[in-house]
Amino acid sequence: MKFVDEASIDVVAGNGGSGCVSFRREKFIPFGGPDGGDGGRGGSVYAVGDRNLNTLIDFRYARRHEARNGEPGRGSDQFGAAADDIVLRMPIGTIVTDLDSGQVIGELLVPGERVMLAKGGDGGFGNLHFKSSTNRAPRQKTPGWPGEQRKLKLELRVLADVGLLGMPNAGKSTLISSISNARPKVADYPFTTLHPHLGVVRVAPEKSFVVADVPGLIEGAADGAGLGHLFLRHLQRTHLLLHLVDLAPFDPEVDPVAQARAIVAELKKYDPGLHAKPRWLVLNKLDMVPVEEREARVKDFVRRLRWKGPVFQLSALTREGCDTLVRAVYTHIAAQRQPVEPDPDPRFDAPEADPRFAPPGDSA
Template identity: 55%
Template sequence: MKFVDEVNIRIAAGKGGNGCLSFRREKFIAKGGPDGGDGGDGGSVYFLASETTNTLVDFRIAKIHQAENGSQGSGKNMTGKSGSDLEIIVPVGTTISDLDTKEEIGDLKEVGERIKVAQGGEGGLGNTRFKSSVNRAPRKITKGDEGESRNLKLELKLIADVGLLGMPNAGKSSLIRSMSSAKPKVADYPFTTLYPNLGVVSVGMLQSFVMADIPGLIEGAAEGSGLGIQFLKHLQRTKILLHIIDIFPSDLSMNPEKAFQDIESELMKFSENLSKKTRWLILNKIDLLPSSDVDDHCNRIIENIGWKGPIYKISAISGEGCNELGNALMEKIEKNEID
């Protein structure tokens, strides 16, 4: 199941700077001794688990990550500057393995966990180091070591923050297409979605949450009708459920009120716990009605089903109301005020 975000990258630690070949040159001092300093060490590469990100999408663009090289040593016994370490920030829950050896390198489970994945090269030795009683003017230096480099696979088992519930054709996949970069199939027949899909919804430049689209439910799902309720288990760790209703079903045997009741009762049959989760009502396909009729039509549905919780009126196709919904979800998730 596509609940894993996965990416391959290459990382390289910095090379050590070369040692320096130099002799003291000062006025009135003939034949000053060697004074070539050592090279600086190359920077190492670390991974740091952080809660500031929850996806690996950025790594799809930047594939090569390199720590800084150490600088060369210089005269007057000056050691070269060490290269800065590179700290790569990944979401908590990322596992790292070596693509070539298949070795598992790390599993970053907690915020702040940090592991080194490539050691920077040691700086080379300057010629001062080779001075001895028999060789007062050594011309020998060593070069800096290469830094380690590796091909890595990063994997993240995503946990969805928001789950979508609804009848087939309610527009769940259309909503995730509209709000995230995930592109599940959308079609005007029931059970288009056969497996859960996850989408990462970006809000502004920095924030995001994960939304899960599961196959539609129908009356009798708990007894195995349609695709059954097996996929509801994927919604158990979500923080909010969105119950998506088609306000104007083309199937005349269905009406929004019945659709709502059917899903609610299947949810209850599946798990009392899940049915107690925070649930928002999403009235979808408002583009199908003239805008002057939308409120009346929606209010009637809300009244008929006796809904008391939050309500959003949207069109997954035109995008109307979707930004507002995204912002509200983000705020709710951020505040962590979820029961």
């Protein structure tokens, strides 16, 4: 299925039904009085988060979503029926924005969470609504209120704890396939990854975190070069960035330090908030570096880059050093997460002591 993370749609809520002017006319009842009912409410448009979806491709082709109008009121005290609501299922992490005002309507972060996109119009009043002691035969009614119409922009930002960052062919796809069950395409040419991949890393029973692999960045990505700038938004929800660097590039004239600096510059140019996130340095492809040269090459790289943060050395292909990285990442992520307090169970609450059965000498 094609990965689509942006779409524009039109949502139209239903109009409310108009009220009715009617009078009760039955045999042997000379003074029936008004019996015109109110109109029904128009259908609203809602968005709901669905954990089984991971793309907005359904909204790339179905761009207009209209709810039905409410039924008008009828005589004999009959109110019009309300129209059914429309529920649009969207992936978790979708941000809904009004295109005209630029206001964010809602973010779908919890499965099953409902966000109203367009409110249906209320029904109009029939003449039964205007009956009073001084107005016994009202002939006025009101039309139904119109429903809301909006042009919306849908933007998907995947929910991940950790994001992989680096140049093309740095080994991001190989790393996520080594530490999780994700199986992205892995090949020996640049831009193998064309859309984000998510992988769940199992550290221990009931201990896991989610890693996001996005297409590689190149210099000038923030200005539109390559593919990475299209998917940098998917890293904005992460708690930690892993900056992968290829210590054994194909071209011997390529300087890994210059590439690493270019990635950091692109991050800062694209989003200062993304640049300020915690970032760890991961030196990959150590299996292609002779054992006797590894320590010297790593020290030289860190010294030239002037890196002061955590440094990890590994080989994603042979999984050497991957376990150490996974444990360290989980420790960092677990410290960032807010503990969920369990709901109190009244069955296990301590009962209040009855003063009638208190032991002698315990009375206050």
